Amino acid sequence: MNETRLVTRRMADHPADSHTIERYEATGGYSQARRSLQMGRERLVELVKESGLLGRGGAAFPAGMKWSFLAPARPAYLVVNADESEPGTYKDRQLLERDPHQLVEGIIIAAVANEVHHAFVYVRGEYARPARRLQRAVEEAYGRGYLGKDIFGSDYDLEVVVHLGAGAYICGEETALLNSLEGHRGEPRLKPPYFPAATGLYGKPTIVNNVETISNLPHILELGADGFRKLGHPEDTGTFLFSVSGHVRKPGNYELPHGITWRELIFEVAGGLREGRTLKCWIPGGASAPWFVPADHLDLEITKDATGRAGSMLGSGAVVVMDDTTCVVRAAQRIVRFFAHESCGQCTPCREGTSWLEMILGRIEEGAGREVDVDVLLDVADNISVGLAWPPRMTTICPLGPSAVSPVSSITRYFKDEIMAHIHQAGCPLR
Amino acid sequence: MTAPHRWSEETLARARDLIARYPERRSALMPLLYLAMAEEGHLTEAGMETVAELLGITPAQVLSVASFYTMYKREPVGRYLISCCTSISCHLLGSDELLAAIEDEAGVPAGETDPDRLITVESVECIGACGGAPAVQVNYETVEGVDPEAGRELVRWLRKARPEVIVADELQTLFGGRTGFDWAIPDDEGAVGPYPAFGPLGTAGRES
Numbered sequence: 001m002n003e004t005r006l007v008t009r010r011m012a013d014h015p016a017d018s019h020t021i022e023r024y025e026a027t028g029g030y031s032q033a034r035r036s037l038q039m040g041r042e043r044l045v046e047l048v049k050e051s052g053l054l055g056r057g058g059a060a061f062p063a064g065m066k067w068s069f070l071a072p073a074r075p076a077y078l079v080v081n082a083d084e085s086e087p088g089t090y091k092d093r094q095l096l097e098r099d100p101h102q103l104v105e106g107i108i109i110a111a112v113a114n115e116v117h118h119a120f121v122y123v124r125g126e127y128a129r130p131a132r133r134l135q136r137a138v139e140e141a142y143g144r145g146y147l148g149k150d151i152f153g154s155d156y157d158l159e160v161v162v163h164l165g166a167g168a169y170i171c172g173e174e175t176a177l178l179n180s181l182e183g184h185r186g187e188p189r190l191k192p193p194y195f196p197a198a199t200g201l202y203g204k205p206t207i208v209n210n211v212e213t214i215s216n217l218p219h220i221l222e223l224g225a226d227g228f229r230k231l232g233h234p235e236d237t238g239t240f241l242f243s244v245s246g247h248v249r250k251p252g253n254y255e256l257p258h259g260i261t262w263r264e265l266i267f268e269v270a271g272g273l274r275e276g277r278t279l280k281c282w283i284p285g286g287a288s289a290p291w292f293v294p295a296d297h298l299d300l301e302i303t304k305d306a307t308g309r310a311g312s313m314l315g316s317g318a319v320v321v322m323d324d325t326t327c328v329v330r331a332a333q334r335i336v337r338f339f340a341h342e343s344c345g346q347c348t349p350c351r352e353g354t355s356w357l358e359m360i361l362g363r364i365e366e367g368a369g370r371e372v373d374v375d376v377l378l379d380v381a382d383n384i385s386v387g388l389a390w391p392p393r394m395t396t397i398c399p400l401g402p403s404a405v406s407p408v409s410s411i412t413r414y415f416k417d418e419i420m421a422h423i424h425q426a427g428c429p430l431r
Numbered sequence: 432m433t434a435p436h437r438w439s440e441e442t443l444a445r446a447r448d449l450i451a452r453y454p455e456r457r458s459a460l461m462p463l464l465y466l467a468m469a470e471e472g473h474l475t476e477a478g479m480e481t482v483a484e485l486l487g488i489t490p491a492q493v494l495s496v497a498s499f500y501t502m503y504k505r506e507p508v509g510r511y512l513i514s515c516c517t518s519i520s521c522h523l524l525g526s527d528e529l530l531a532a533i534e535d536e537a538g539v540p541a542g543e544t545d546p547d548r549l550i551t552v553e554s555v556e557c558i559g560a561c562g563g564a565p566a567v568q569v570n571y572e573t574v575e576g577v578d579p580e581a582g583r584e585l586v587r588w589l590r591k592a593r594p595e596v597i598v599a600d601e602l603q604t605l606f607g608g609r610t611g612f613d614w615a616i617p618d619d620e621g622a623v624g625p626y627p628a629f630g631p632l633g634t635a636g637r638e639s
């Protein structure tokens with residue numbers, strides 16, 4: 001199974017210098033940004049709509065539709081979400097380090113399409129090197145007149161600021177990100193307004209898109225909507241970057257079309273499991289996603305809809321593979337701990353509930369669990385995410401709280417025996 | 432209140448440059464907090480007061496924001512901050528053993544600094560290096576595929592070599608193993624303190 005390279009093409013062909021402006025321009029770079037200036041907002045929005053591009057930051061929202069929601073007031077802003085902090089996800093880091101000019105060109109296109117003259121890239125604080133690479137690319141682009149005043153000799157001005165976060169996963173949520181960028185605590189905003197496109201940064205119309213989403217734009221202009229659609233699945237066009245990690249032989253970021261199966265991804269692309277091990281379960285789309293198991297999901301097509309119908313999501317594209325040596329109680333506790341740690345504390349069910357889940361899972365794992373603990377877990381989970389519905393019914397300001405429930409609903413559904421064994425043997429049966 | 436003149440002229444110039452990049456002054460708060468850390472090694476009350484003054488907000492507002500984010504260290508930390516990822520992908524590949532080895536070699540539990548103020552160890556959530564698990568950062572420069580013995584060597588090396596600049600590629604060569612993707616492009620930029628090396632902060636090597 002070969003990768004279908006679009007956003008990872010240049011770095012594969014020119015590993016030593018894919019990040020330089022010289023290489024970028026020698027491989028056709030910035031010609032689409034020039035074209036975008038001739039096209040203007042209407043044609044660009046229409047093109048991206050027709051391309052079928054879905055956002056790659058987790059929610060898979062149609063990018064062109066989001067752009068069409070932009071309120072008419074000006075100034076408007078563009079914010080690129082490079083906060084990438086969902087455990088298991090490391091694709092945007094590779095795009096930033098290895099092909100930062102692709103992102104800069106995408107930013108120019110998105111800015112022109114949304115009549116934006118001031119764009120921001122919010123990079124998570126731990127990504128110092130990726131941020132430096134991007135900053136250098138931005139400076140090179142300024143140096144050649146591709147950013148700044150009268151870009152490409154037109155009368156269009158565009159400023160780009162690279163902004164460093166400071167270690168808070170919740171700032172990946174777009175309204176929290178905007179608060180953070182305004183110099184406030186990174187707490188998600190109450191909805192409505194549902195879209196920053198209406199009221200965003202400084203109360204102005206704002207487009208927030210993920211690094212991978214924006215990095216696709218030069219390719220959509222180059223290939224045209226049809227060419228881009230043809231590469232992917234009819235429902236999920238173009239390519240998708242899967243960050244595969246955990247117990248596989250070949251972890252990595254793989255750029256693939258939708259529509260292959262989990263079996264192909266895990267066993268062919270990622271090289272299968274380590275010697276003598278068998279597949280126990282996997283997380284199909286980042287720490288927030290409910291888990292899949294081989295008996296039910298291995299031959300499922302990987303598309304947004306098929307994954308959703310099976311009760312999970314592709315999310316940020318992080319696939320975390322666990323083999324038969326994995327203690328699922330520990331694994332679940334580790335993920336719940338993450339959400340408890342990252343809860344911003346505004347909503348009681350999330351703030352209190354996640355800590356309770358972490359504590360109860362911890363006590364089961366240590367062998368101090370009680371018979372009733374499974375019911376207690378489910379009860380607490382139900383208080384955070386009513387009915388444990390998928391997609392979750394929202395009782396909180398943002399989806400972080402309900403996300404913490406995913407590992408709990410997964411292990412109580414698929415691995416109840418293993419939880420009970422911990423309780424009955426007063427310890428981990430796998431040790 | 433402490434006047435901004437506590438900061439060097441160079442830092443103040445950087446601060447003014449940062450403020451000018453944003454449509455609204457207050458947006459420069461996060462980068463200014465990093466500048467304050469770079470000035471004094473960690474975020475002090477005086478540093479926060481200076482930031483407040485530069486932005487025209489109150490020190491309480493600055494503290495409220497600073498305390499929200501884990502990378503603004505309001506207690507002194509060592510010259511080298513070792514952040515061990517113990518999130519799910521690293522956990523599956525032995526991060527707990529790695530953290531234990533690093534704690535043992537450094538002689539301090541996670542969350543603490545050694546008596547020489549040289550090394551602080553912390554356990555952190557995912558640092559975006561999951562394909563190269565288990566991963567660690569030193570002053571926010573990443574090293575991937577670190578086994579417990581390499582973790583010990585890393586601590587011993589920091590103590591002995593006391594590098595001026597922490598460079599990811601050097602760490603990776605000396606202590607790393609498998610990476611999540613091909614890094615391909617070596618560079619010599621790196622961190623000079625326990626805060627992210629991102630211009631106009633204290634970045635050494637080739638200025639970015």
Ligand SMILES: Cc1cc2nc3c(=O)[nH]c(=O)nc-3n(C[C@H](O)[C@H](O)[C@H](O)COP(=O)(O)O)c2cc1C
Pocket residue numbers: 054055056057058059060061063081082083084085086169170171172173174175208209210211213214398399400
């Ligand atoms: C808790 C939480 C964390 C998120 N983290 C990220 C992130 O790190 N990067 C990202 O691009 N989107 C993240 N998102 C999604 C953003 O809110 C937003 O939908 C996305 O950036 C929009 O870009 P897209 O349409 O291009 O996907 C997160 C959402 C939630 C609820």
Ligand code: SF4
Pocket residue numbers: 170187188342343344345346347348350351396397398399400401402
């Ligand atoms: S759900 Fe959790 S993280 Fe989201 S706003 Fe509420 S408390 Fe904050």
Ligand code: FES
Pocket residue numbers: 087088089516517518519520521522556557558559560561564565566
């Ligand atoms: S889980 Fe450790 S780097 Fe992502």
